[in-house]
Amino acid sequence: MDKVEGAVAQIQGLSAKREDWIALASQLEPLAGASPDWEPAALDAVLSQLDPARHAVGITYFLCARAKLLSVADGADEAFMRHARRLLIEGDEEQLKFVRLKVQEVCDTFTLMCRRSGSPMYGIRALREGVRKVAPSPDHLTPLHHQFYLLSLLAQCFKPALEVLEGRVVRVTRDGMQARDVLLSVYYGGVGVAA
Secondary structure: OOHHHHHHHHHHHOOOOHHHHHHHHHHHHHHHOOOOOOOHHHHHHHHHOOOHHHHHHHHHHHHHHHHHOOOOOOOOOHHHHHHHHHHHHHOOHHHHHHOHHHHHHHHHHHHHHHHHOOOOHHHHHHHHHHHHHHOOOOOEEOHHHHHHHHHHHHHOOHHHHHHHHOOOOOEEOOOOOOHHHHHHHHHHHHHHHHO
8 A cells, every 4th residue: 555545544544533533633743744755746646535524634634734845936836725725615614623723724825825826716715614614603713814804805805704794703712813813804804894
């Protein structure tokens, strides 16, 4: 069994219940480290064989590894963008909440790629779903909010952002949130309302 088949089998075998997710996350943590020893094509091969509705934890870790292989000089990476968008739209909500800090890393890169490619509209639906799925409750602010608002502004597509802004978002947890996230959410949200 080669490396790709082994990774796919490992993820498929450890995606059934929460106890499995803990084991899978601890096994995949080195993969998402500073310098993964995988080629982008091999990572893409693994990602294309997994179903986000059942394997969101594994896909998230592999996307983190894939993001680490992107250089600052690279333009938009279509394969990364496609896999990240699919994860956010189709991914299992409970699994995405379980690895929300890793999802945040994926979304940081995804937002950057949408901006670089000049296609912020491509990321709006995905980030809206990500905001909904990663938030502990509908009234929680997440680090994904400001990314969603930014892409809405860049695409000049204000309706999705206004729908979220009209909701009651009054809670902030320390888990993954920084002051910068709150300030950018207020700033981009305010610009969206003013526009």
